[in-house]
Amino acid sequence: MDNAQPRLVMKKIVKEFPGVRALSGVNLTLYPGEVHAIMGENGAGKSTLIKVLTGVYPIDGGAVEYEGKKVIIKSPLEAQLLGISTVYQEVNLCTNLSVTENIFIGREIKKNGKLNWRKMHNQAKKLLEGLQLQIDVTKLLSSYSVAIQQMIAIARALNVSAKVLILDEPTSSLDRDEVNQLFSVIRKLKNEGLAIVFISHFLDQIYEITDRLTVLRNGEYIGEYMTKDIPRMDLVSKMIGKELVEMKKIESLAENKTSLNQSFLSTELLGLQGKIDPFSIQINKGEILGLAGLLGAGRTELARLLFGADQPDKGHIHLKGKQIKFSSPKQAIYEKIGFCSENRKSEGIIPDLTVRENMILVIQGKYGWFRFISKEKQREIADEYISLLNINPANPEQLIENLSGGNQQKVILARWLITNPELLILDEPTRGIDIGAKTEIMKLMTNLSKEGTSILFISSEIEEILRACDRVAVLRDRKLEKEFNNNEELTQQKLMKEMAGGV
Amino acid sequence: MIQRLPLGYKQLPLVATVSIFILMYGFGSFRYTGFLSSQVFLNLLIDNSFLIVLAVGMTFVIISGGIDLSVGSVIALTSMVAASLTMNANLSPLIVVPICLLVGSIIGGVQGSLIHFFNLQPFIVTLAGMFLARGLSYVISVETIAIDHPFFDFMANTRIPILGDSFITISVLIALIIVIIAVFIGHSTKFGRNVYAIGGSEQSANLMGLPVGRTKILIYTFSGFCASVGGLIFTFYMRSGYGLHANGMELDTIAAVVIGGTLLTGGAGYVAGSLFGVLILGIIQTIIVYEGTLSSWWTKIAIGVLLLLFIVLQRIIVIRSEKKQNSS
Numbered sequence: 001m002d003n004a005q006p007r008l009v010m011k012k013i014v015k016e017f018p019g020v021r022a023l024s025g026v027n028l029t030l031y032p033g034e035v036h037a038i039m040g041e042n043g044a045g046k047s048t049l050i051k052v053l054t055g056v057y058p059i060d061g062g063a064v065e066y067e068g069k070k071v072i073i074k075s076p077l078e079a080q081l082l083g084i085s086t087v088y089q090e091v092n093l094c095t096n097l098s099v100t101e102n103i104f105i106g107r108e109i110k111k112n113g114k115l116n117w118r119k120m121h122n123q124a125k126k127l128l129e130g131l132q133l134q135i136d137v138t139k140l141l142s143s144y145s146v147a148i149q150q151m152i153a154i155a156r157a158l159n160v161s162a163k164v165l166i167l168d169e170p171t172s173s174l175d176r177d178e179v180n181q182l183f184s185v186i187r188k189l190k191n192e193g194l195a196i197v198f199i200s201h202f203l204d205q206i207y208e209i210t211d212r213l214t215v216l217r218n219g220e221y222i223g224e225y226m227t228k229d230i231p232r233m234d235l236v237s238k239m240i241g242k243e244l245v246e247m248k249k250i251e252s253l254a255e256n257k258t259s260l261n262q263s264f265l266s267t268e269l270l271g272l273q274g275k276i277d278p279f280s281i282q283i284n285k286g287e288i289l290g291l292a293g294l295l296g297a298g299r300t301e302l303a304r305l306l307f308g309a310d311q312p313d314k315g316h317i318h319l320k321g322k323q324i325k326f327s328s329p330k331q332a333i334y335e336k337i338g339f340c341s342e343n344r345k346s347e348g349i350i351p352d353l354t355v356r357e358n359m360i361l362v363i364q365g366k367y368g369w370f371r372f373i374s375k376e377k378q379r380e381i382a383d384e385y386i387s388l389l390n391i392n393p394a395n396p397e398q399l400i401e402n403l404s405g406g407n408q409q410k411v412i413l414a415r416w417l418i419t420n421p422e423l424l425i426l427d428e429p430t431r432g433i434d435i436g437a438k439t440e441i442m443k444l445m446t447n448l449s450k451e452g453t454s455i456l457f458i459s460s461e462i463e464e465i466l467r468a469c470d471r472v473a474v475l476r477d478r479k480l481e482k483e484f485n486n487n488e489e490l491t492q493q494k495l496m497k498e499m500a501g502g503v
Numbered sequence: 504m505i506q507r508l509p510l511g512y513k514q515l516p517l518v519a520t521v522s523i524f525i526l527m528y529g530f531g532s533f534r535y536t537g538f539l540s541s542q543v544f545l546n547l548l549i550d551n552s553f554l555i556v557l558a559v560g561m562t563f564v565i566i567s568g569g570i571d572l573s574v575g576s577v578i579a580l581t582s583m584v585a586a587s588l589t590m591n592a593n594l595s596p597l598i599v600v601p602i603c604l605l606v607g608s609i610i611g612g613v614q615g616s617l618i619h620f621f622n623l624q625p626f627i628v629t630l631a632g633m634f635l636a637r638g639l640s641y642v643i644s645v646e647t648i649a650i651d652h653p654f655f656d657f658m659a660n661t662r663i664p665i666l667g668d669s670f671i672t673i674s675v676l677i678a679l680i681i682v683i684i685a686v687f688i689g690h691s692t693k694f695g696r697n698v699y700a701i702g703g704s705e706q707s708a709n710l711m712g713l714p715v716g717r718t719k720i721l722i723y724t725f726s727g728f729c730a731s732v733g734g735l736i737f738t739f740y741m742r743s744g745y746g747l748h749a750n751g752m753e754l755d756t757i758a759a760v761v762i763g764g765t766l767l768t769g770g771a772g773y774v775a776g777s778l779f780g781v782l783i784l785g786i787i788q789t790i791i792v793y794e795g796t797l798s799s800w801w802t803k804i805a806i807g808v809l810l811l812l813f814i815v816l817q818r819i820i821v822i823r824s825e826k827k828q829n830s831s
Contacts, residue, residue, distance in 0.1 A: 056710065077712035092710040094703030096770035097696070105700055106693075106713050114691045156711075 007032045007067060007195045008053075008084075008164055014061030015045075015052050017402050020393055022048040025062070026221045028214055030164060030195040035186060037198050037206050037227065039239055040216035041406070041434035046199055049216070050166055054079040054086050067163075077106070083163035085156075087170055090345065091149045093156070095142035100124040102141050103156045127155045132181050147174050154182070158189070165189065166197040171205055172432055175294075183209050201434055203232060215239055218392075236435060263321070264423055264454045265306065265337075270315035275301040278314050279480035281473060283423060283454050288445060290469030290486070291458040294499055298478035299458045300342060303425045306456070307339040308332040333366055338416030342428035342458070344405065348412045351401035355391065356382035358400045358411050363418045385414035390440060406437030413441065417448075424448065425456040430464060442468050462492050462499075474498045515820055516764030516813065517776045523809075524779050527786050535793040541669040547785040548671060552678040553578070553733040553740065553749075554784070557756040558763070558777040559685045560729025563722050565760050566689075568702045568769025569625035571723060573614065573632035574730040575752035576640070577607045579745065581734025583640040586648035586744025589655070596654040604731050610636060611727015615720035625723075633753065640746040647745040650738065658739040674736040681732065685774040698722060702769030758806055759784050762813050783809065 008030040015023040023045045030036055038046045051057045053064070055073035064071055066082060073079045079086075093102045100117070103124045109116045124137040133151050141149060150170060157165055167186075171179050186209055190196060198210055206213065207227060215222040215238045222238050230238075262285045271278030276298040283289050291299045304310045306317070308326025316323050319335055326332045329339065341347035350358055360378050367373065373381075382396035389410040393403075400408055409429060416424055426445070430438045445455055445468055459465050465472055472484045472495065482498050484490050532539035548555070557574050564571045581603045588599045610632055617628045662670035689695040697718040700708040709715050737749060763780025765772025787805045791797045 075712070076710050077714065080712040086710070088710060092704075092707040094700045094707050094711075094770070096703035097699055101696060101700075105696055106711055108693055108696065114687075115693070115696070 004031050004033075005068065006030060006065075009065040010049075010053065010062065011065070012062040013049065013052060013059060013064075015048055015057060016060050020398070020402055021219055023052065023219045026216060026219070027224070028053075029224065030197065031212075032163070032193045032195050033190055034212060035190055035196045035198050035210045037200070037210040037213035038216065039206065039213050039235065040222075041239055041404075041436045044216040044239070044404075044434075045219040046216060047168065047404075048219075050086065050088075050168055050197070050199070054084060054166065080106070084166070085158075085162040085164070086166040086168065087150070087153045087157050088168050091146060091153050093141055093149060093153055095140065095149075097141060099128075099135065099137040099139060099141055099144070099152055102152055103127065103137075103159055107159070123159075124155070127159060128152070130158075131155055131185055147178055150174060151178070151182075154185070162194060164195045164197070166199075168199045169201070169432060170198075171200055171202060179205065201432065203235070207232070239434070239436075264319070266318045267306070268316045268318065270305055270312050270317060272301070272305060272310055272312050272314070275310065275478065276305065276475075277479040280315075281480065281483075283456060285422075285454055286449050286452045287471065288449050288455045288457055288469045290465035290472040291456060291475065292462060292465050292472055292495055292499055293475035294460075297475040297499070299475055300427055301478065302475065302480075303339065303427055303456060303458060306332075307337060307425060309339070330365075333362065333419065336420065336422040337425065338362075338419060338421035338423070339425040340409075340412050340416060340427060340429055342431060344408055344412065349400045349408050351399070353400060354397050355386070355400050355403070355411050356396035359385060359396075359414050359418060362415050366419060381418055382414075385417065389414055389444070406433035409433055409441070410437070413444070421453060423454045423456065425458075427458045428460065429457075430459060430461065438464070462495050466490065466492065466495070476500075516766075516771075516817060517773050517779075519813075519816060520762060520764045520776050520779045520783065524783050524786065527783065527790065531786065531790050531793065535790075538789075538793060541666050543789065545665075545669050545671050545675070547782050547789065548675045548678070550788075551781050551785045552672070552674040553736040554752070554755060554759060554781045555678040555778060556681050556729050556733040556736060557752065558759045558781050559681055559774055560726035560733075561756045561760045562685070562763070562765055562772055562774050562777045563689070563695075563698050564625070564726045565757070565765050565767060566702045566769055566772045567698045567719065567722050568705065569618070569719075569722065570629060570757070571611075571614070571726045571730075572626065572629040572753045573610060573636055574726065574733070574756055575749045575754075576633045576636035577610055577727060577730035578734040578737050578749035578752060579747065580610075580636040580640045581607060581731045582738040582741065582744040582748050583643040583648065583746060584744070585735060585738045586650050587643050589650055589652050590648055596652070600735065603735055604728060607727040607729075607731025607734065608724050609727070611730070612720060612724040614727070615723030618723065619716045619719045629723075637746065640744075643746075644744075645746065647743050649743045651742075655739060655742055659742060674739055677732065677736060681729065682774060682778055689774050694718060694721060699770060702766075702771070704770075755784065755806075758810050762806075762809055764813070764817075766817055767814070 006029045010026065010028040013023050013026045026045065026049055028038070028049065038049065040046050048057065052059050053073070055075045055078050058074070064073065071082065073082065097105065100120050104120045109119050111119070121137050128135060128137065128151070131151050131154065133148065135144065135148065141152065154170065170182060174182060186196060200206055210227045212224065213227050214224045215235070217239060263282050264285045266282040268280055269278035279302065291302065293299050301310070305312050308329045308331055311327065317326065318324070324335070356378055359382050360373060364373055379396060386394050386396060391407050391410050400411055403411070413429065429441055442464065445457065449455055457465065457469055466486060469486050472486055472490065474481045474495065476499060537543070561571055561574065584606055585599055585603050588594045588602060589596065614628050614632050617623055618625050658673050661673050663672065663676065664670045697708065697713050700711070700713055701715055701718060705715060738744065741748065759780035760777045761767055762783055763772070763776035763778070765776060784806060788802050791799060791801050
């Protein structure tokens with residue numbers, strides 16, 4: 001394979017944003033018939049590298065050679081015409097168009113100057129059947145789940161005579177079967193001579209599917225390795241630049257904690273028709289309660305009821321022993337409840353505001369807009385939390401949209417921490433962020449609970465739940481199924497069985 | 504539980520529009536003698552042919568997520584250019600008509616370019632275009648210029664007989680041809696589908712490699728072109744050029760498009776819907792004329808109520824489909 005001519009060579013790529021050097025001297029070499037992983041923490045520059053390669057951002061320095069010729073790619077369209085197709089992390093399709101259109105738009109099939117819908121529908125169907133997906137292609141994209149939309153995005157990328165296929169976090173919203181399905185497609189394409197770039201935070205998947213990998217850290221090129229030759233621990237330490245010992249630390253922290261058996265918030269058959277069946281749950285002071293369940297089990301729905309974002313039609317909430325009703329999140333905030341949505345992009349950050357402005361939103365809202373927090377005070381708060389949460393870049397005046405996902409998440413966390421919450425609801429706070437940031441966030445959770453903050457921790461990753469939580473509640477099919485104390489007897493298998501049900 | 508409609512949610516506003524039109528027509532026929540005649544229906548087309556053309560251009564603009572406020576003023580400017588070139592410069596219609604069409608298209612194209620290249624809000628850019636075009640028509644003349652020319656007489660007075668005694672005018676023919684072309688563009692051309700994609704998500708459209716910039720410029724050029732065609736039809740109708748012509752007509756156009764079922768936030772809508780939107784505006788006027796005792800301002804009230812109704816209807820549909828997606 002090494003003797004083969006590389007399909008694509010990127011040399012000494014530099015990309016700068018105002019105030020951030022996103023890429024400095026990054027190399028990437030892709031060979032045909034190979035799956036190549038780009039590894040790095042959030043903010044390492046993976047997404048930027050992809051966007052530079054596909055012409056979304058112009059290159060500030062360095063050179064790109066494609067099939068032996070020097071090229072400058074100026075737009076996504078040019079990249080596609082060259083045969084470089086991308087499936088982005090967030091599904092970037094148009095939900096108001098049909099499945100067929102999403103696959104074909106930009107390269108429609110025509111007949112006598114007219115779009116040939118019938119032929120496109122047929123081909124779309126065939127293409128999706130190749131991905132073992134049998135759906136009605138004439139329906140709107142918005143009528144399908146994110147997992148299916150993801151497969152459609154891949155079908156779209158395959159539909160061009162692609163020579164380089166870039167998959168940016170394609171598996172983050174897929175379940176295990178769908179991942180296997182995707183991997184069999186990837187293997188098939190690899191054998192057909194495609195050069196595939198695969199980005200994922202799941203190390204298992206990297207070792208399962210990739211042949212070679214390039215490691216980036218803080219926008220710098222660390223090195224290129226054959227996947228089978230590099231042990232996991234070496235890879236992780238190359239990505240984060242230090243030996244990873246924190247993982248164990250968390251566990252020891254969790255053990256030291258003595259949970260106070262004092263209820264902070266409890267519910268009595270609280271429910272909302274069509275969202276979640278009535279549930280009774282208790283969250284104690286200083287406790288981390290894990291909420292486990294498959295996608296669509298009703299975890300977010302439950303959290304939204306507790307935060308007053310949705311109104312229950314049944315049952316009651318008791319806060320510190322008193323019955324209370326939240327008619328809006330504002331009231332919940334006054335009762336010192338914080339809620340980090342799983343939807344960081346649309347329900348978390350305000351992309352056009354700075355880190356500082358994003359941080360102070362809730363506390364300022366709580367004060368009311370007439371008691372303005374002075375700019376110096378804001379700066380002070382922002383600086384404090386930037387250093388506390390290790391936010392990178394450490395510039396409070398940076399626009400939040402220029403930060404990586406993990407750092408955005410930390411800013412959102414800071415937004416709530418500033419308000420000194422007594423209950424913090426974290427909905428998938430670790431999704432799509434790297435191990436380093438995950439560890440930091442979980443460490444933070446443990447510290448908070450030691451100081452008496454209750455935490456409702458929602459996560460799809462059972463390992464994380466088992467590592468951090470005192471108790472675990474399992475949801476299945478919009479119903480609270482069971483609660484467990486997190487001790488030695490609670491295993492991943494046991495939890496998984498409960499989540500899957502039927503046994 | 505509500506029965507699932509066999510139609511997709513996206514067709515619902517269109518169905519609502521057509522049903523409302525039929526209902527109102529039925530109401531009129533039931534209440535007034537002589538209402539149920541083919542000529543009354545055809546008069547709707549005759550009296551509103553310029554609005555139909557405007558609405559066609561506006562439909563594309565709104566589907567793409569934009570807005571074009573300049574169309575009313577472009578009508579006035581077109582009428583002034585047509586009138587002054589015909590009457591003062593004594594040019595042949597063979598020259599005047601292409602120049603008029605060019606004026607609207609250029610204004611549209613420039614607006615589209617500004618919106619794309621400088622990433623400006625369509626609202627502001629076309630608001631500026633609106634003032635500019637209106638002002639320019641006064642630069643040509645502050646007075647009305649009456650047109651007395653065989654070509655304009657021919658265009659205004661020719662009756663094309665259909666269905667026995669009934670007739671339509673050349674303007675209606677032009678408007679319907681434009682509707683048919685636009686339906687084809689919207690459904691069966693790359694450009695048309697790109698418009699929908701941009702309205703759905705401009706960022707996604709860009710990442711999918713669609714020519715977002717070119718499409719946007721073309722959308723506003725097309726809207727400008729439609730405005731100048733509408734301007735010519737308006738000039739045939741009024742047989743004069745005047746700077747006050749079609750004052751505020753951009754808002755009527757937007758109303759017609761929204762009543763026609765196009766989502767103001769972009770991404771969904773049909774040209775055929777806009778045709779019915781215009782016809783609904785027309786039939787409200789007709790009913791008020793037939794009623795005889797009502798002030799013509801009742802038209803505005805009826806339009807206002809209908810607009811609100813449609814916006815609420817659209818919102819309900821959007822909320823419903825979001826809910827549906829969440830629960831799936």
